[in-house]
Amino acid sequence: MSAKTVVIEARDVSLRVGEKKILERINLEIRRNEIFGIMGPAGSGKTSFLKLVNHTFRAAGMALEGALYVLGEDVLGEDVNPTPLRRKVSMVFATPVVLPMSIFENLVYGLKIQGIRDKHTLREAAERGLKAAILWEEVRDRLHKPAQKLSGGQQQRLCIARAMALSPEILLLDEPTSGLDPISTFRIEEALKELKRHHAIVLVSNNTKQIARVSDRCAFFLMGELIETGKTAQVFTVPKEKKTDDYIAGRFG
Ligand SMILES: Nc1ncnc2c1ncn2[C@@H]1O[C@H](COP(=O)(O)OP(=O)(O)O)[C@@H](O)[C@H]1O
Ligand SMILES: [Mg+2]
Numbered sequence: 001m002s003a004k005t006v007v008i009e010a011r012d013v014s015l016r017v018g019e020k021k022i023l024e025r026i027n028l029e030i031r032r033n034e035i036f037g038i039m040g041p042a043g044s045g046k047t048s049f050l051k052l053v054n055h056t057f058r059a060a061g062m063a064l065e066g067a068l069y070v071l072g073e074d075v076l077g078e079d080v081n082p083t084p085l086r087r088k089v090s091m092v093f094a095t096p097v098v099l100p101m102s103i104f105e106n107l108v109y110g111l112k113i114q115g116i117r118d119k120h121t122l123r124e125a126a127e128r129g130l131k132a133a134i135l136w137e138e139v140r141d142r143l144h145k146p147a148q149k150l151s152g153g154q155q156q157r158l159c160i161a162r163a164m165a166l167s168p169e170i171l172l173l174d175e176p177t178s179g180l181d182p183i184s185t186f187r188i189e190e191a192l193k194e195l196k197r198h199h200a201i202v203l204v205s206n207n208t209k210q211i212a213r214v215s216d217r218c219a220f221f222l223m224g225e226l227i228e229t230g231k232t233a234q235v236f237t238v239p240k241e242k243k244t245d246d247y248i249a250g251r252f253g
Helices: 046-053 082-088 103-113 119-132 136-142 152-165 182-195 208-214 232-237 242-248
Strands: 006-017 020-031 035-039 062-070 089-092 170-174 200-204 217-222 225-231
Touching: 006 046, 006 200, 020 046, 020 200, 020 225, 035 046, 035 208, 046 062, 046 170, 046 200, 082 089, 089 152, 103 119, 103 152, 119 136, 119 152, 119 182, 136 152, 152 170, 152 182, 182 200, 182 208, 200 208, 208 232, 208 242, 217 232, 217 242, 225 232, 225 242, 232 242
Parallel strands: 035 200, 035 217, 089 170, 170 200
Antiparallel strands: 006 020, 006 062, 217 225
């Protein structure tokens, strides 16, 4: 895959559950080697969009329209096999989900589920993940200690490391620093800037300053609608829409 390849393309994606419209004709493109920010107040459909991308949105009475291409495949199709997709697309959530086992076992958990047992392969993947999440130096001497002893910020970087150990092409992050202090937040933002050299990163945040700091291009979601998308520098300096201007100025949300 060359640089600037489009890896996620939404064409008129709408999602409704029962009578409730969750996403309304979303059109956007996300490319490799960029951090694509998605911002918007709570309830805007940001998480729902990510869950469509990694094929985990499930609800009774849901209706989908449009096309959502992830690495070339329309994931809204009925006959999509989600297993290969989930290997290429990893998601990290707001609250770190650290399993009650060692740091090392957390890192290789997903690989073991895939049936990989070779010690050398597992060790290499764990190290690669930790380096990608800029956590290696901090934990290399205690890989077999319980992961739950790590600080909150380290636990979140461990979740990123675990996602990266699976060598995904796309990393989705849903408000990954919402519970973290500024230093931990800074470390994660630095890790993301490194990761975009080889991956596509989608960063959902309701912190507009974070979107401005780290994303290359971004989108503003409001009540299920995509109000505006473009280069981050442009969206934050000369937004096309008044609603975007109001949101980034903190006038609502
Ligand atoms: N599984 C579901 N079934 C019904 N409604 C849902 C479901 N998931 C989310 N919603 C609704 O969709 C809207 C958007 O939610 P969400 O995508 O979580 O927004 P955000 O991440 O921007 O806060 C909310 O009104 C939420 O209640
Ligand atoms: Mg959300």
